[in-house]
Amino acid sequence: MGQESVCPETSYWKVMKTAVDGDRLVLHLIPIRAWVSCPLCGGPSRRLHSRYRRRVMDLPWFSWPVQLIIRARRFFCDSPGCERRIFVEPFPKALSRYARQTQRTRDSLLELAHCSSAELAARVTRLLGFVTSSDSLLRLQCREHFSLVPPRVLGVDEFALRKGRTNGTLLADLERRVPVDLFEGIAAGDLTAWLQGHPQVEVLARDRAWAYRLAGQTALPEAQQVADRFHLVHNISSALKDFLHSRRWNVPESAGEPRSSSLQSRGTRAMRGRWEGVRRRKDSGLSLSAIAGELGLNRKTVSKYMASDLPPEYAGHPPQPSKVRPWLPYLGRRWAEGCHNARTLYREVVEQGYSGSGRHIRKAVQPWRNGSSRPVRSGPLPKMLVLRPYRGLKTSEKRMLAPFLQANPLLTQGHRLKEWFHEIVGQGEVEGLDAWSHEAARRG
Ligand SMILES: [Zn+2]
Structure with missing residues (x-):
């Protein structure tokens, strides 16, 4: 194997040494350019400030993970008028500043993740020798989307980062319907920091978690905060659910066995x-x-x-x-x-x-048994039928639900309020909300 053939970008580096370290191949690279450009002013510099080691993953070699250890350099910028005094040697198109893998590795991972799901892609790429996980693929996708266009309408939601073990915050561009970022934790501080870096956000759609509300108020006091549709509908359903469990309901005479x-x-x-x-x-x-x-x-x-x-x-x-x-x-x-x-x-x-x-x-x-001597027992209240959207029920289910609603006027009121609310939200009839809240308050 010619060493140059595995080096990701021969105009930036040359391979000094190859080694096997446990389960991976390691290439030690040293930068070879005599002059490099300051990323801020573009001026050339050859005055070395210091060196440090940078470890990044490259494309696997026959299912072997490949790690690059680069003797990276910092330079002084001597251009008069440039604000940057010291800069890190840039490697355009090959390795971006904080990346943990080379650009060509990122491109391959993204390509695979786009073709399927992050979960599936993670499995395939690990077989191929990439060192990655579904979380990091998802993060990679988010960053890619985000770098294209900053979102104007941002959705914030809590989600399980590693099934049930860690909660994270997912940010989505609601106009383009793509995820834009995700991070561990659901604390106000993390979101505040993120929002402060993205002042173009005009609308913040979130669930009713206080931490997200606080973050929005702190970082972007001008942005409009809205509770998103999903959570509104979810809230009304859980309110009705609590109501359902709060008392015993009458069981109608006819609701015996079918x-x-x-x-x-x-x-x-x-x-x-x-x-x-x-x-x-x-x-x-x-x-x-x-x-x-x-x-x-x-x-x-x-x-x-x-x-x-x-x-x-x-x-x-x-x-x-x-x-x-x-x-x-x-x-x-x-x-x-x-x-x-x-x-x-x-x-x-x-x-x-x-x-x-x-x-x-x-x-x-x-x-x-011969002619059942036991009394026919009434069926329990079909709670799921009360909670599901009435529109989506089958005729037989509607027929089953009707006697229960008839036997429980209070439940009928709750059910009607929920249905009405769904209609308002579903059709975006904001004017209807006032009438609805008035009625809901009146009914207690
Ligand atoms: Zn400069």
């Missing part, structure tokens, strides 16, 4: 009766034809019932928990023998090694 289930159990009951008849006659030694003749049943049905240890059910019966399933033939046999007591059945299967709960046994035999 009608289809009683039809189903009646159908099943007739089928079960026939099955029990077949099983009894089989146990007493009757032949298939004799049973079919005696009960007036089709031979196919009789053969099916003779072979089955379980009472027949309509298709679509909810699946049994996996711990119960192996015991169903035994339970069915005992049921046919006349043992209809769930607790007895439970004790019997436990003795034989069943490790599930008694509740599951009770539920498993429930559909086999």
